[in-house]
Amino acid sequence: MNNVTITPDNPSLPAPLALPLSLVPGTTYSHAIVKVLNKLFGPELADGELDFLDGKVMRVDVVDARLHFCITLRDGQLAAAEANRPHDLSIEGSIYDFLLLATRREDADTLFFNRRLRLGGDTELGLYVKNFLDALELEGRIGPFIKLMNGVTSLIGQISSLPKPRLPFPGLGRRN
Template sequence: MKNSSTLPENPFLPAPLALPLSLVSSTSYSLMMVKILNKLFAPELADGELDFLSDKVMRVDVIDARLSFSITLRDGVLQAADKKQPHNLSIEGTIYDFLLLATRREDADTLFFNRRLRLGGDTELGLYVKNFLDALELEGRIGPFLKMLNGVTTLIGRVPNLPKPAFKLPIPKLLRRS
């Protein structure tokens, strides 16, 4: 795990690549993420290590990809939270910064200190999430997938930043997220 005091400029997902992602509803992302996370964190869920999320809602926003999902813990399993339900904790960042965290190229403290990942809401809950992620050992469970994530992270980090659009691309009413 790398721990640097200054990070390079934050790469972001260009708008043409983000547009297809923004067409999927946040409810669909939430349902997909809980399926993945329940399998990935099965041992930790069985041991009660995620009980700090019980009846709390955590929202994750990937700003450059224009996607978000909300999860909660009920009856010992992660579940998609209703998008209308207020969240207790929000975490916001770019896809690159979340990949840096997932691949452990940067630690959570560095990303939060440099405001690459931003927390909102219940800071105590945020600390529990950060400590859980810091203690998590996934290499043995997702080795090949982790290798792929490292490749994607490297690729995104090498792509030069395109100018950010000064406007948001219009999305036809029929295609807007619910």
């Protein structure tokens, strides 16, 4: 997909910060993220609230950070999906927009309606994911981490609003 437009109203991670992230293979991110999500969503996994992902692959693309990860549900636990397996659902957006969603500074409907987060593939599966995220109450589990994520979100917003650097000698290298 990779057609999320980054504008001043849609801040993005600065390219120098994204480069190191893009050097790590997607499978590494997938394995790391499922470990975190299995702990974070432990009660919901135990209650079967994520069973809609059983046998399905969800790919998440963070376009400005140049990273992606693929997850599925196997034996009641989230697992990294094989890199060559086709995905049933894809969600893409900027790190800023994913942070807005995670910190509840913006709701999923607004982000999807304004095409800041984009869904592809199985729309029914996408609706299950959106509804799951809308109903999720994480503040009690990750309270201090929310404060950190809010700070990072604000920082990315501030950095993106700074004027872009200009070349010190715009005419240098041009022949008359």
